[in-house]
Amino acid sequence: EHGLDRHWRNARVHTLHDPVRWKFHAIGNYYLNDTNPPLRGTI
Structure with a gap:
């Protein structure tokens, strides 16, 4: 309405x-879990 x-x-x-x-x-996931960040432009 x-x-x-x-x-x-x-x-x-x-x-x-x-x-x-x-x-x-x-960034935190990279430093804590050694997980690569997503490709450039996806965030």
């Missing part, structure tokens, strides 16, 4: 797409 569906979809996208967080995760 008030068009809140679009608002919540936008909020979900912004909370799931945090490239800085994923970069820290990849």
